[in-house]
Amino acid sequence: MTDFSALTIVVLAGGISHEREVSLRTGRRVAEALEAAGHSVIEREPDAALLPYLRANTPDLVWPALHGASGEDGALLSLLQAMKISYVGSPASAARLAWSKPHAAAIVAAAGVATPASITLPRDEFRELGAHSVLPLIAEALGFPLVVKPAQGGSAQGVTIVSEASELPRAMVDAYTYSDIAVIERRIIGTEVAVSIVEHEGITTTLPAVEIVPRSGIYSYEARYNAGETYFYTPARLTDTVTTAVSEAALTAHDALGLRQLSRIDFIVDSDGSPVFLEASVMPGLTETSLFPLAASAANLTLPEICSQLALDAMAASDRGAIPPLYSNTEAFADDPVTE
């Protein structure tokens, strides 16, 4: 049995994604929280030296505090699984699904949660079919206002609110700057809320929903990472009925996507009080201005408590041999040493 009292944990942060700075801030905070709880922390970047380092100095656990591609898309997680290194958070396969907004929306919609009407359009198809024929069709089918965004990404980069047809071409170009696939969806008017989820002892719990009210009206990059630019209400100013509906929708999305340990599920509550799913975050930001820590403190939980608990739970799961297999159909790959 492993000694669970004090673990050696590699916190991964940084990387070359568009969200490098945010990841570094999350990583620092996780490292401080874990150290405060008595664990030994080594902070590393996901660079060319990482895999050799992990092979030579196998830590008890990795905490992938990565935002943006390669950290959140499941790629690095599947390599950790291949190395049989335990880590905090969701299996690689689930991260891959959640990372793609149109895939996540399709799965969550199939589980019965409302999602915005949308059209997903790869850049090559947009070019082939021609903007002059595609854009009027989109405008006709979805109407305005719309939101145009990259199919993957975070921190609102490449996301544009489009109020009229003339703004659409520019918004498409912006989204394609961040991804080869753009999503155009109906703008849902209502109250934006984020629900943080934590699993412990087999029970999945939602923390109090955080209501997001940006001063500028748009929850942009600037509104997210500059103190005072956004007002947060925790718990969100919702009726009890809507609060319950939001919490249930968050749990449904978390389960449908196969997420584990922690996540953040974002919604807009529309004028009817229905939660409309926007996206799921596999590795929610934990910076000073992030939503997950706000929700935690509203639940009277400190970051050292939550982070340490998540680390100990991940460790206990791996001690029981529960590092997720690389393939979902394990029988078909029964001879494969990695999945055994």
Ligand SMILES: Nc1ncnc2c1ncn2[C@@H]1O[C@H](COP(=O)(O)OP(=O)(O)O)[C@@H](O)[C@H]1O
């Ligand atoms: N369909 C939508 N209706 C209304 N607002 C939206 C919609 N999609 C996105 N937004 C707004 O844009 C922000 C960023 O979009 P989101 O899809 O969450 O991207 P990111 O992953 O960059 O956070 C959201 O926080 C929300 O304020």
Ligand SMILES: [Mg+2]
């Ligand atoms: Mg978002």
